[in-house]
Amino acid sequence: MKIQEADAKSLLAAQGLPVPPWAVARTASDARASAERFFASGADKVVIKAQVLVGGRGKAGGVKLASDAAEAEQVATAILGMDISGITVRKVLVAPAADIVREVYLACVLDRGARRVLFMGAAQGGVEIEALAAEDEEAITYIHAHPHLGLLDYQARLLSFELGLEAHLKEAVAIAKGLYATMIANDADLVEVNPLAIVRERGADGSSVELLQCLDAKVTLDDSALHRHPGLEELRDLDEEDPVDIEARQQGISFIRLEGDIGCMVNGAGLAMATMDLVKRAGGQPANFLDIGGGARADKVAAAMRLILADPSVRAILVNIFGGIARGDEVARGLVEARAQQSRSVPMVVRIVGTNAELAAEIMSASGGIELATSLDDAVERAVAASRREPAST
C-alpha cells in the first residue's frame, strides 16, 4: 500500500528521525492559515506540495514556493484540483521552505533476489534514483542490512561517508538506522528519504547552524502485513481509490480496470495475466485484470461478477478457472447465482477445469445461459466473438 508523504513523515518522526514541521490542508484557506503559522514562527518562505500517490508531481507543477500568506493561498488554489497523472489533487502539504546547503538520497528497500533489506545512498539527492542509476551506476552505494542484526553501525557509517556526510556523522548514522527501524516497525517494502538535506537554520543566539533533515518521505507498506498494524490501515487514501477498487479489496479480489470490453474472471495472477494476453492475441480487448484468489467460494464469485458488470463497457465475460485450491463446483454455483441476479444480459463464456470440474459442468448446463468452453484457447475465441456480437435486444 502506498501512503502519502505527510503520513510517511509521521512514521519517520515516530522513529525519532528529524522531519521539519508540516501541515496538511484540504482547502486553500486552510493552507493559508498553516502558512501564516509558519511565517509567524520565522519562516521566510513556505513550500506547498500536492499530496498524490503518483510520481512526477514536481514536473507537473504540484510543488511551489510562497513568500507570504496571500501567495500561499494562491498557490494552494492552483494546486488543489490539479490533475496529476489522472489523479485529482485533494490536499496539499504546507511546510517552511528549508535553506538547503546540499541534498543526498537515502532509502532502504526490500531486495527480493538477495532476500535482504537493501540500503541505497547517493551523494546527489533530489533526483529520481532510477534516472541516476541509469546515468551513473557508480553514483549509488548499496549495502545489505543483516536480516537478524539489522543495519550495523559500521554499515551506517560507511553509508554516511559515501554520502559525504562526515561533518554530520552522528546524525547520519542515526538517520540510516532510523530508516531501518521505520521499515521494521511498519512492515514497509520501501522507506525513501529524497532529499535528505543539510539545511541551514538560525540557532537560538541568531547564529547559523547546519543540520540534517528529511525533507521528503516515501513509504510503501507490505499489504500482507497490514493486519498486524491496525493503525496503518487508516493511512489508506480512499480519495485516490475507485469505489470498485475498494469493494474488490474488501472481497479479497485483485482487480484492475482496463480499457477493453471483455470482462475477465480468473483464479491465479499468472493465469489471469496469461488469459488477458491471449484475449489481446485473439484480437479482443480485456476490460480488466481480475484474480479471484485461492479457494474461490460462491459469494466471492458473485462479488467478482458485480465488479465486472459495474463497468458499462463490458460486452462479454470470460471466466477461466483452473481448480486446485478453488473447487469448480463452488465457482459454478457462484456463477449461476450471479447470473440470476445480473442486472443486464451479457454473454458469459466459462471454462472450468481441475478439481470438481465435472460437477461444475453439470451445475452450469442445468442453469442455461452460460456458454461452456472446452479449452482456454476455445474460451478466448468464443469470448472475443461474443464481444463483437450485437447485444441481444430484451
Added chain:
Amino acid sequence: MSILVGRDTRLLVQGITGREGAFHAQQMQAYGTNIVAGVTPGKGGQTALDGSVPVFDSCWRAIQETQADTSVIYVPAAGAPDAILEAVGAGIRTIFCITEHIPALDMLRVMPVVEAAGARLIGPNCPGATSPGRAKVGIIPGSIHREGNVGLVSRSGTLTYEVVLALTEAGIGQSTCVGIGGDPVIGSTFIDILELFRDDPETEALVLMGEIGGNAEESAARWKAEHLRDTPMVAFIAGRTAPPGRRMGHAGAIISGGSGSAADKIAALEGAGIRVADAPSEIPRLLMEAGVRPA
C-alpha cells in the same frame, strides 16, 4: 527418478486438521503420496484421513515416530513462518509452504535459518510439486499429469496447471512439475530447481513458466546458457499486455522502472537459446520441434 518428491517421500502435513490441509491431504493420499504424519499443535493423539495418519503436537514427535523427511505447510499466514522454522528445527530438509500472504519481512528473517540448516524451502505461496505416478505434494490437481521426461518449473500456480494439462493432452509426460511461488521472497529460485533437474537423468527437456516483474527469468536464462546448454527448453512469460506500474495480484508481478517487462525477459530467454511460446497451448509443439517425443 524425479526431483524433490517421489516414491520414497515420507510426508508430514503441517496443518492437517484445517480446512485446506484436510482437503489436500486427502487428495495427496489418493494420488499415492506416502503421508506418514500430520501436525497440529494441541491435536496430538488424534488421527486424520480416516484413521490412516497419526496427528502429533509437534514436528519433533512426528519425526521421532514416523521418520517423516518432507513437510508441506497449510498453516495460515500468521503461523506459517513459525511452522517453517519448526520443521527446519526438527530436522526436515525439504519443506513446501503453500500458505499465501506471509509478510515479506517474516520471510527475510526465516530464510537465514533455513539456509544455515541446509534445508530447502519451496514457496511460500506456491502450489507444490508433483512427480507424476509417484507423489504429489501441495495443491496441484493430480489428474492433469502424465508420467514422462519433461521437467517444469513455474512462478505461477494455476498457470502451471494450464501448461501441465496442455503437455499431458499432447502426450508429453512430466518428470516433476514444481511451482516456486509468486511472492517477493521465496525459498527456492528457478536456478535452484534447474540445478536439481540438471542432475536428474530422467529429465530430458525443460519448461520454464515466468511472469513479469523482478529478474528471475533473466538470471535463469543466463544460467541455462552456461550450465544446461544441450537440454531443450521452452518458456512462457505471462503479462505481455499488462499495463506498467500496476501490481497484478502477485506481489512479484509488477513492472517498474523499465525492468521486469515481458519484452526484456523474452529477449533474455531467446538470447539463451530458449524458445518462448506465445500461448500455453503452443508449448507442446515447441517441445516437439526441439526433439521431445510424445508417448
